[in-house]
Amino acid sequence: MSLFRTELRRLTKRRFTRYMTLLGLLVLAAVVVGVFFTNQKIGAAQYAQAEREADQQYQAQVHWSEQERVACEQAKTAGTTNNRYPEDCSVITPPSRDQFSAEWYLPSTFDFRETFDETLIPFAAIFALVGFVVGASFVGAEWSTGGMMNLLLWRPKRLTVLLTKLAALLTGMLAVTLPAAVLWFAGFWAIANFRGTTEKMTSGAWQSSVLTGVRGLVLVLVVTTIGFALASLGRHTAMALGGVVAVMVVGQFGLGILLSMAGVRFAEAWLLPTYMLAWMTKTVKLEDWNSCNATFSGECKPATMDITWQQSSILLSVAVVVILGASLWVMRRRDIS
Structure with a gap:
């Protein structure tokens, strides 16, 4: 054998x-x-959903920026400003819409x-x-x-x-x-x-x-x-x-x-x-x-x-x-x- x-x-x-x-x-x-x-x-439906999520994130950032600017102005008026806020509250602005790309929110493929x-x-x-x-x-x-x-x-x-x-x-x-x-x-x-x-x-x-x-x-x-x-x-x-x-x-x-x-x-x-x-x-x-x-x-x-x-x-x-x-x-x- x-x-x-x-x-x-x-x-x-x-x-x-x-x-x-x-x-x-x-x-x-x-x-x-x-x-x-x-x-x-990835198809049209996924791209549309990603666009919606990107827009939601953008709107959330806009809302947050407005809240922070108001809080900064209130703190400046009350005289309680600290290192959290800048000297000029007007610099607190939301990012532009094109900074939120839909590709970031696409599902894994x-x-x-x-x-x-x-x-x-x-x-x-x-x-x-x-x-x-x-x-x-x-x-x-x-x-x-x-x-x-x-x-x-x-x-x-x-x-x-x-x-x-x-x-x-x-x-x-x-x-x-x-x-x-x-x-x-x-x-x-x-x-x-x-x-x-x-x-x-x-x-x-x-x-x-x-x-x-x-x-x-x-x-x-x-x-x-x-x-x-x-x-x-x-x-x-x-x-x-x-x-x-x-x-x-x-x-x-x-x-x-x-x-x-x-x-x-x-x-x-x-x-x-x-x-x-x-x-x-x-x-x-x-x-x-x-x-x-x-x-x-x-x-x-x-x-x-x-x-x-x-x-x-x-x-x-x-x-x-x-x-x-x-x-x-x-x-x-x-x-x-």
Whole structure:
């Protein structure tokens, strides 16, 4: 019997794998349903309602300004003026009608071109979490229950066994993530048709969405591999989960607070979520408002720093090579007991 098929079957038969995958899919379905009901298509009726709301806000501001001007004049006559009112009460005037744009009062609508790429970020994050936990459990359970030792009696080639398990895991994640991505696209395309707009979807926009989806898929596979490798390295699922808790809670939050207290410029550049976001969005622009770059007009602009997807790719590659390499080295060197 093929070792790969055996491992793939073992992966799909595990109840934990099924439950975690189902949970991830239910969360994604809840996101789609929530977006559907919180958006609506903009038409003449919505524009008319927005105009009415803008006019109501304008009338309210006119009424408030008149009340304030009268109160100012009464306070000035009584000699009880204070810093609340200006010296000349006539400067208290209502804003002009054109300052109340109807677009401010339009309901939320889903613009596929502007918004769909952003929805791929939670999609990739949820599947990356599922992949990490499933991957760690898949190999961690084998070590903790003694299944790995029994398997190596049948197939004594350690690295072949471990890499075949990883290949089966990545194949399973790919088999779930790709159809889910298609359904994700179909769901938001339907939302855009019924609760928004699909206008301006040029070939460049389609290419950008596809590339963002590919980067999301790569992120899912990378995080799944890291979870698998950490659990194999520690020979227990808790090694991977505990390592993530330590890195995110102690390393990231603690480091973020420390860097902020120390006044380090661009502190976010030292945090992992910044690079994950840059990988998905291609670029994250960090700003340092404690510094000032004066322009010719006298405007003060903060110093900026760009974190690009190329930098994130280097970080992800190094993480995979180091952690997976360490797990393979330990698998080859340590006794199986």
